[in-house]
Amino acid sequence: MIRCENLSKSFRRARVLDGINLDIALGERIALIGSNGAGKTTLIRCLLGEYVHDGLVTIDGRSPRQERTKVLGAIGFVPQLPPPLKMPVGQLIEFSASLSGADPRQIDAIAGRLGLAVDDIRARPFIKLSGGMKQKLLIAIALGRDAKLLIMDEPAANLDPEARKIFFDLLAERQESATMIISSHRIDEVAALVNRVIEMDLGKVVLDDKVADDVSLSGRFACRLVARRADAALAKALTAWQFTADTAGLVWQGEVAGPDRLRFIGMISRYVALISDLNLAEILGADEAAALQGGRAKDALLAVADGETVQ
């Protein structure tokens, strides 16, 4: 779907992209990682046809620069920093939907799923929204159309855990029909979202690897946590993840989205001295549970056949 051949870009004497060669197929979910100045944003801008460059970039065989309306019509983009647009939210939705031939109601619906009631903010200038609201709206605009390629620059950075969970669900709904490129400077932010990691450094691809992850984007983990004593900071952190506590404030329970578990563990590691028990168990759907049960029965039968004792 995406092909970069010897892609290079220089700003005056600084070579920001240095002979990038990439082939990305439909359905791949790429983590584009690297430190600041590695060339991630420049690569994204080349994919969006915003930079002139040496070498070749094609998306579905088309140049994003020469055939920008056709190519960009199939791309949903979420920038790292929301643009300081003064226009009302309603007009931004209308503008982007009109250009990309999308239904504005679809954008409203996705924003609603992310917890953003568009009707309440339709007349408000985009620039006056909070960071999280802006991010939700930009995600809704990107996902609210029939995009075959989603390019997202730290898309979940400003989202609360609940919105992140829904965001992962939305991505899961698209994983068969769209290619995703998710840029971040931290692998733990995006690791669980992707099946391929491309790391950049000084304008070159220094790592290009597949990621094995058996937990689906829409997977859930049930979590039970026991604290040694009630603690206000821990309570605040867990409440933000929608956890609930018993009356003593010692036993906490809640759900963590599969792709968010690394982030959750990172958060909880800050309170490790307070935790006496922690359990994280994948919540299986009926089909998955049946398959797992079937697998166990098969193992048992094979074990009996081998003369082992089964309990």
Place this chain on the structure above:
Amino acid sequence: MKQLWLTARLDIVESLRARWFMIYTGVFGGIVALLFLFGLTESRVLGFIGLSRLLVTYIQLTMAILPIFVLITTVRSVAGDREAGVFEYLLSLPVSLGAWFWGKILGRYLVVFAPVFVAMLAAVGIAMVKGIEIPWDMFGYYTALLAAMAACFLGLGMLISAVARSTDMAQGAAFMTWLVLLLFLDLILLGVMIQGRVAPEIAVGVALVNPLQVFRTAALALFDPQLIVLGPAAFVILDTFGVLGYKLFAIAYPTLLGLLAAGLGYFIFRRGDLP
């Protein structure tokens, strides 16, 4: 065409919410209000009285304010939008570069011209209420002159925005452009002529390349058709163009200059990095 109108509308909405637009509108509305308040319609200059007197003063003030205002606000907002990431996001949407650039010019043109024109319309409205005679010919020509002036400096502003890569650079270049045009209005030309190193025709020719001087002379020609106040330069101008010819030139040339500058700006914009 749909993309062009969408972009134009977007720019209009963005501009209407910008602080510069409020100041800009306030300045021109304020000028008309002050001119009425100070009873300018009752005073007389070179035989002009009533609304003609007010329009003559208004166009002189507008000529002083509009060029620098349009240049600075255009480059500030266009280069500022690029720096702030507005271009990065909006140009990731499927809009053609032509529709984006010309749509932006169209929207901005309407926003820049409307307050100046509405202020003049308001002056006409007040004059009608007060029973003051309306010089429709003068009103029509001044409107065309202001439209040409807005087109000229908007085109120059878009060219500077396309060339300059930062807001600071763009603002500096816009200010320098205005300063050079201002210097060639009188100071440098007078110096050249006094030293006598060039023929008067060349000095007048250089002045007529300067859109600021073109507007100034055209505004003068309206209440001084023989351009007596210009001295010997008047002979060169009137011999070359004639009174009507010069009036048409004063509208056509700056408009063309603005369009050429905008066209060059578009050429540079579409060949370079967008954000």
